[in-house]
Amino acid sequence: MRNIWLIAKREYLERIRTKAFIIMTVLIPVLMGGLVFGGGYLAFSTRSTSHVAVVAADAAFADGVKRELEDGKGAHMRVDTPPPTPQTEAALNAALRDNENDLVGYLWVTPPAAAEARPVFRYKPRSAGDIATEQNLKDAIKVVLTRERLTRQGMSLAEIDALLLPVDVDTSATGSSKTAFGAAYLLFFLMYMVIMLYGMNTARSIIEEKTSRVFEVMLSTITPDQMLAGKLFGVGAVGLTQIGIWMTAAGLLSYTPFAAALGGGVHLLITPVQIFFFVAYFIFAFLLYSSIAVALGAMTNSEQELQQLNMFLVMPLAFCVVMIFSIINAPDSTLAKVVSLIPFCSPLLMNFRISLGHPQPWEIVTSFVLMSLSIVAILYVASRIYRVGILMYGKKPSVGEMLRWLRYS
Numbered sequence: 001m002r003n004i005w006l007i008a009k010r011e012y013l014e015r016i017r018t019k020a021f022i023i024m025t026v027l028i029p030v031l032m033g034g035l036v037f038g039g040g041y042l043a044f045s046t047r048s049t050s051h052v053a054v055v056a057a058d059a060a061f062a063d064g065v066k067r068e069l070e071d072g073k074g075a076h077m078r079v080d081t082p083p084p085t086p087q088t089e090a091a092l093n094a095a096l097r098d099n100e101n102d103l104v105g106y107l108w109v110t111p112p113a114a115a116e117a118r119p120v121f122r123y124k125p126r127s128a129g130d131i132a133t134e135q136n137l138k139d140a141i142k143v144v145l146t147r148e149r150l151t152r153q154g155m156s157l158a159e160i161d162a163l164l165l166p167v168d169v170d171t172s173a174t175g176s177s178k179t180a181f182g183a184a185y186l187l188f189f190l191m192y193m194v195i196m197l198y199g200m201n202t203a204r205s206i207i208e209e210k211t212s213r214v215f216e217v218m219l220s221t222i223t224p225d226q227m228l229a230g231k232l233f234g235v236g237a238v239g240l241t242q243i244g245i246w247m248t249a250a251g252l253l254s255y256t257p258f259a260a261a262l263g264g265g266v267h268l269l270i271t272p273v274q275i276f277f278f279v280a281y282f283i284f285a286f287l288l289y290s291s292i293a294v295a296l297g298a299m300t301n302s303e304q305e306l307q308q309l310n311m312f313l314v315m316p317l318a319f320c321v322v323m324i325f326s327i328i329n330a331p332d333s334t335l336a337k338v339v340s341l342i343p344f345c346s347p348l349l350m351n352f353r354i355s356l357g358h359p360q361p362w363e364i365v366t367s368f369v370l371m372s373l374s375i376v377a378i379l380y381v382a383s384r385i386y387r388v389g390i391l392m393y394g395k396k397p398s399v400g401e402m403l404r405w406l407r408y409s
Contacts (some may be wrong), residue, residue, distance in 0.1 A: 003223075003226045004219070004229065004230040004233065006235065007222070007229075007230020007234060008230040008234035009234065010230075010234065011205070011231055011237075012234045012237045012238055015201075015234075015235070015238045016238055016241060021194055021238070025245055028190070028193055029249070036172040039383070046274075049076055049077060049078070049079040049197075050077050050104045050132075050136075051080075051093055051101070051102045051132045052069070052079055052105050052107065052137070053081070053082060053091070053107070053108045054066060054079055054080070055081070055083070055084045055088060055108050055110075056084065056109035057109070058119075059081070059389075061144060061148070062081040062109070063153075064143075064144035064148075065079070065137075065140045065144050068139075068143050068144060069137070069140050076135075077256070078138065083367075088110070088206050093124075096124065096125075099126075104127070104130055104133055105123060105124055105125050105126055105130065106123070106124055107121060107122070107123050107137055108121075108122045108123075118145070122403070123137060147160055147164070149292075150163070172176050173361055181328075182358070183270050183274065183406045184274075184355035184356050186270075187274060187278055187351065187352070188324060188352045189268070190246070190278075191281065191282065191285065191347060191351060192317055192320070192321070192348060194239060194243065194286075195282075195347065196314075197239075198236070198238070198290065199289040199290050199292070199293045200293060200306075200310065200313070201235055202231065202232070202239075202294060203300075203306055204297070204303070205231060206231070206294065207300060207302065207303065207306060209296050210301065210390060211302075220265075223382070223388035224386060224390065226383075227388050227390075228294060232294070234356065235286075235290065236283070236287070237288050239286055240279070240283070243278070244279075247270075247275045247279060249407075255256070271283035274354070277351055277354050277401060280368075281346065281347040281348075281351045283351070283374065284346075284350035284368065284371045287375045287379075288343060288371060288378065291378040291379045292382065293313065294386050295386065296309050296310070296312065296313075298382075298386040298388075298390050299385065299389050306386065316344035316345065319345065323339050327339075327340070327349060327352060327353060328356070331352075331353045331356045332353075332356035332358075336349070337363060338361065340359070341363065341366060341367055341370060343367075343371045346367040346368075346370070346371055350363070350364065350367045
């Protein structure tokens, strides 16, 4: 046990004293917070300012769409309403083709064939990827069509305006949903970053010691298993220290007037429950992914070889990023429950579900049990690869050679 402690202490002190540790401790949460809250603020506060043309035989309809796009809630666009003539279409096509001005597209409205039918809408953009302008046009058209239908039903303009006013929902009993989502999103990507950072740090540490042949000296006094345990404990303790600083700062920030303003003056920005589960899932995630990193580091001889194999760490994390969009809309759906119980996904997705919804206690317990079993199995395999691989130099082992390593006692 003393040898494990010495290795862990060396790994811990070597990393925590570096400038990189101090910089990353400050920089990562600032970047993540700026990305989540800054991006969210921009998404909710900015409005489209594109320049479009609306061409319709019905001048009242074209003017209605123009008003919605120029003064609507989600847009502040410049809108032209030229007459529907062949010359107009030719001029608009030429403007889009030749980039003569800042016109990004035009909407051509064909009158309906029957009295009660809808007009036919055709939109031609300059860029096929400009989905924001297209969505703004759809929203404006929907509002104008609704106004026309209600007007024909005998409602006055004042009644229609009152009916179409935005709905305000009071969420003071549970706090701001935007703030809750932002905190959950921040914790998700913070977990993503630390798993990648400390998983790869473990592998890089092994490669550095293999390159310097330090292993050959150390193995004269300690066993490979003791060295592996000390390395995992030391690097894991660095991660816990960094996360402890982050979570303490988040807890203190949650009680400040700034956090109260963000949360509507009712609830905390990040709750103690979120902090507890974030730390717990980090410990299991570190052991799980670092076990894989240990095997990768023992199998490779350079950073270049490690980069070629890091997909084994990246792919499960990338899958979690893809699945988060499904979980946002339905955190308690069957799909969300299944993927959050996958051991490689639980630290990110189950923790995200805890922040957003209320998973059943058996789901949380099951996720920890499955992660524990996976850690034991992967550590068993990784330790056998590690004890042989740390002394293998010169070439990358084949699959057959690694299978033989697993049979060594």
